[in-house]
Amino acid sequence: MSFAHPFVLALTLLAVAALLWGLRALDRRRSADALAYSNLAFLEAAAATRVPWPAIVAGVWALAAACFGVALAGPHLVAPVAVRDGAVALCIDTSGSMSATDVQPTRADAALRAVRAFIDSVPDGTRISIVAFSSSAAVIMPASDDKDAVRDALARIPAPNGGTAIGDALDVAARSLPPVRHRAIVLVTDGVNNAGSDPLEVAPQIGATGTTIDTVGIGTSGSGLLIPGTSEEADLDESALRAVAEAGHGAYARVGDADALARRLSDIARSTTVEPRRIDASFPLAIAGGTIMIVATFGAFGLGRFP
Amino acid sequence: MNGLRAAIVRGARRTRRRGDGVHAPRSGDGYEFVQLRGYEEGDDPRRIDWAATARVGSLQTRVFLEETSLVLAAFIDESASMRVGRKRRLTDAADDALRAWFGAAESEDRTLRIVDDRIVNGTRPALHARAARPFDLRRTLTFAAHVLPVGASLLAVLDGFDLPAEESPSAGPVDELLLAVAARCDATVLLARDPWYDGLPLRGLRRVRDAESGRSRLLYFGRRARERFVAAVAEREKRLTARFRNAGWRVGALDETDGRASLDRAFGLIGALDFAPAGA
Numbered sequence: 001m002s003f004a005h006p007f008v009l010a011l012t013l014l015a016v017a018a019l020l021w022g023l024r025a026l027d028r029r030r031s032a033d034a035l036a037y038s039n040l041a042f043l044e045a046a047a048a049t050r051v052p053w054p055a056i057v058a059g060v061w062a063l064a065a066a067c068f069g070v071a072l073a074g075p076h077l078v079a080p081v082a083v084r085d086g087a088v089a090l091c092i093d094t095s096g097s098m099s100a101t102d103v104q105p106t107r108a109d110a111a112l113r114a115v116r117a118f119i120d121s122v123p124d125g126t127r128i129s130i131v132a133f134s135s136s137a138a139v140i141m142p143a144s145d146d147k148d149a150v151r152d153a154l155a156r157i158p159a160p161n162g163g164t165a166i167g168d169a170l171d172v173a174a175r176s177l178p179p180v181r182h183r184a185i186v187l188v189t190d191g192v193n194n195a196g197s198d199p200l201e202v203a204p205q206i207g208a209t210g211t212t213i214d215t216v217g218i219g220t221s222g223s224g225l226l227i228p229g230t231s232e233e234a235d236l237d238e239s240a241l242r243a244v245a246e247a248g249h250g251a252y253a254r255v256g257d258a259d260a261l262a263r264r265l266s267d268i269a270r271s272t273t274v275e276p277r278r279i280d281a282s283f284p285l286a287i288a289g290g291t292i293m294i295v296a297t298f299g300a301f302g303l304g305r306f307p
Numbered sequence: 308m309n310g311l312r313a314a315i316v317r318g319a320r321r322t323r324r325r326g327d328g329v330h331a332p333r334s335g336d337g338y339e340f341v342q343l344r345g346y347e348e349g350d351d352p353r354r355i356d357w358a359a360t361a362r363v364g365s366l367q368t369r370v371f372l373e374e375t376s377l378v379l380a381a382f383i384d385e386s387a388s389m390r391v392g393r394k395r396r397l398t399d400a401a402d403d404a405l406r407a408w409f410g411a412a413e414s415e416d417r418t419l420r421i422v423d424d425r426i427v428n429g430t431r432p433a434l435h436a437r438a439a440r441p442f443d444l445r446r447t448l449t450f451a452a453h454v455l456p457v458g459a460s461l462l463a464v465l466d467g468f469d470l471p472a473e474e475s476p477s478a479g480p481v482d483e484l485l486l487a488v489a490a491r492c493d494a495t496v497l498l499a500r501d502p503w504y505d506g507l508p509l510r511g512l513r514r515v516r517d518a519e520s521g522r523s524r525l526l527y528f529g530r531r532a533r534e535r536f537v538a539a540v541a542e543r544e545k546r547l548t549a550r551f552r553n554a555g556w557r558v559g560a561l562d563e564t565d566g567r568a569s570l571d572r573a574f575g576l577i578g579a580l581d582f583a584p585a586g587a
Binding site: 034035036037038039040041042043044045046047048049051053054057300302 | 499501508531532
């Protein structure tokens with residue numbers, strides 16, 4: 001939090017402290033007019049209430065005064081704000097290794113479930129496109145803010161088959177994004193790039209346009225599946241995925257089960273569709289102070305503090 | 308002889324417990340016949356009027372005027388805790404009671420007041436004496452137990468706030484002093500009734516000051532707090548009364564509006580106040 005007029009804050013807080021001190025002194029001076037009772041300890045023990053009302057009233061007044069003081073100082077917050085007009089491209093790996101069952105029920109089904117969670121989590125108004133890729137990449141759903149249409153499009157994702165063209169997928173995803181200010185690509189894959197363009201060359205170009213790339217590696221090592229046409233085991237090229245994410249100013253994460261994948265995509269949905277924004281908190285604080293002041297005043301009337 | 312004096316004389320003559328509850332007649336009964344009355348436990352059997360007993364059908368005792376003069380002693384709690392009240396201070400009511408007490412004295416009687424650790428003799432000096440030190444019940448009782456003549460009639464007016472709680476370790480010695488004084492004198496105590504015994508006039512957040520120390524606190528008085536206060540005052544009065552009665556004292560309530568009437572009530576001359584507050 002920063003303040004436009006920090007000296008006003010200091011002065012106001014000093015003024016509030018002086019006011020409270022003055023009120024306290026006045027209250028003490030009034031003790032001469034207070035009802036004299038033979039034995040205050042007996043009265044306290046007999047009629048004491050467990051709720052510290054005097055402290056609560058003083059605390060509420062102090063809070064209201066502090067709200068006004070801070071509001072006068074022009075506070076500014078940098079807070080994550082949901083981007084209503086953002087666009088996200090989901091790149092889903094449909095290579096043959098996605099049929100592996102090390103992630104229950106299969107990597108492909110877990111990915112679909114996670115994509116649904118992603119769609120549920122993004123703010124309304126965010127445009128989502130779906131890109132499926134194996135040996136080549138294709139747009140399954142062009143960018144749309146109609147979440148139902150995007151969910152329906154998931155049915156058109158092909159069954160696992162073929163190689164892994166991560167570079168092509170990134171390129172197609174970048175082209176599917178509309179020219180809006182906030183763009184992001186989320187890549188979900190379980191393999192090593194073995195077809196099409198080199199993702200390590202494509203990613204920096206995309207990153208340079210301001211598009212964020214988040215990568216998620218799915219699957220456990222030693223699934224037993226081979227890369228089609230080779231005798232190599234299907235395993236993640238984590239260093240490449242990490243490098244892609246870095247080039248796209250995003251993050252890489254590896255998940256080993258369906259729930260973790262769904263959680264990760266939900267997190268990405270929230271983080272990639274928000275942006276830090278500087279907010280002037282003066283008005284809300286002044287409103288809060290006023291509300292608290294009204295509540296405190298009525299509360300004080302109720303407690304017999306006034307007139 | 309005024310009614311109060313007669314009551315004091317009767318009280319001075321009454322038999323009292325000694326030690327483990329054995330009743331013993333007081334010495335000093337006179338020979339001037341006053342009245343016949345029903346036999347009371349502890350009366351000297353030699354005083355039973357058998358002829359009257361035969362006529363009435365129940366034991367009758369002859370009462371004689373005590374020929375020895377009275378010693379009317381008194382002490383008052385003059386501490387700040389007694390200088391409170393609704394319309395007038397409790398100390399003013401205590402002064403009323405004191406004037407009535409010493410006003411019952413006749414020429415042959417002796418009046419004395421315990422102030423601090425000294426005896427002030429004579430009605431006028433006793434009425435106008437003022438304590439120079441804070442009231443200390445234990446010290447005053449100790450002094451009374453040692454210096455008051457045996458058979459004296461003692462009036463004490465206090466609020467009982469400096470009486471140690473029954474569960475306190477210091478309660479035992481004070482209770483023993485109460486017993487000792489009651490064994491030596493015909494002791495009467497007027498317990499200052501809390502001016503707000505029937506309800507605190509406070510609502511909501513109010514500052515209350517301790518009359519003794521001057522310390523003040525901001526307290527919240529809700530409906531339940533006021534109800535708890537009334538119940539606590541009634542309970543305190545009940546316990547104080549029982550404590551003094553168990554020690555052999557005659558107990559009355561000092562009402563701030565009329566100390567004289569409070570004294571009369573203590574001696575049963577007028578109807579007693581309902582000691583338990585209304586609604587308690």
